[in-house]
Amino acid sequence: MSDLNYISAILEKRSFFSEYQPLWNTETNSIFAYEAFFRIDAGTSPLVIFENARKAGLLYELDTASIRNTIKNYPFFKKYFLFVNVFPSTLIHPEFPKFIKSLINHFPDIKGEIIFEINEAVVEEDCWNKEIFSDRLEFLRSSGFQLAFDDLPITDLSLEKIKRHEPEFVKLDHTYSTQLSESLVKQQSIQYLLTYMNRKNVLVLEGVETAEDLLVARNLGVPLLQGYYIAKPMVLDAFKEQISVSMD
Template structure:
């Protein structure tokens, strides 16, 4: 797909996209716990490229909120009774002046989403500066007050990640695939994950992404990681 300004605006206005959903696996019960929504286009376009171009064209907020509302719309009826829904959102969207109005509109149109949707804060390098903005933290509190959960996406074992968690502890922390790749053969990675699931963060639920082998899944369960996600469990798909 040629991502010029006209194409992206047409994509947003006419909702020329859909969502696939990937399960998060509950390791203690061996059942699906939640699903994460991913935007898709036909023909396929890398979502990272899609959002990158939308930012360059000044329509990132419009695309991000359209993707969120469409994910909620396409989530099958009755699934929220059983499984939480994780939706990605950029910090710049959270801090946007119209974001509270957008959230209130979602709650009016979809009353059932209260206490059922997790806003997964996108770890985008171009938006790192928002994390030190008190207004951004206030908006995270606003989401919680409205009945949503907060997740930090794509964290790794480093000072920046730890600082973010201590500054505003999320309900869920998603560790990226660099933490899980070859986990079964890396004592260092096992120790790092052990820190995140320790009593240091009692109120936070850890999700380990990028589980792509049976051995890594087994070790992650042995480490006590509550939730797992990855191609070995299931790829994103239509529901």
């Protein structure tokens, strides 16, 4: 089956769903928000599906269908924020403003409740340099949403992006959390970034998988943590919010 037929069938049958992973507030020791993840049948990588959609010329259609499904099935609006991933190419698509207005019309509770997380796909790096990219970020803000930059490494380019666009949230690449408790270099890198960022930017450390790494991240002053040690992505309903994390 061609990429076009494969992705078209996924879109027609809506044969995908969303899982959600909590972000943990280290100050209040409680859930701050959830991040939504695109899922399809077991064993199939979402990255492969989106790459197939790109090749088929249907990435915008799949990305926006996933966003709509994510919002439709989220049970915790007005209680926890929701991080929603979006590709830069979707952001600058001519139909994107119309799509956002349609979402607000259908789901009025989402205003002020969603953080759009801009995907750091290398293949879409050129999108960041276009004037329309900045315009669309401001469009999202003016529509009542916040912004997060996803999977940023600590580089001069990343710092320039933070300075230029001032996202409300910055999510560090998961490599910084791996064996964080054993790496002075990683700890110093995170401390540097926390010093660089102003109060408008909240740092999120992803990929926290051990108690030791969580405690070091908290002691460094990282406000929000995310990872398998806290909870794996899951299908949510109104009863799946009892998550406890030891921070002793």
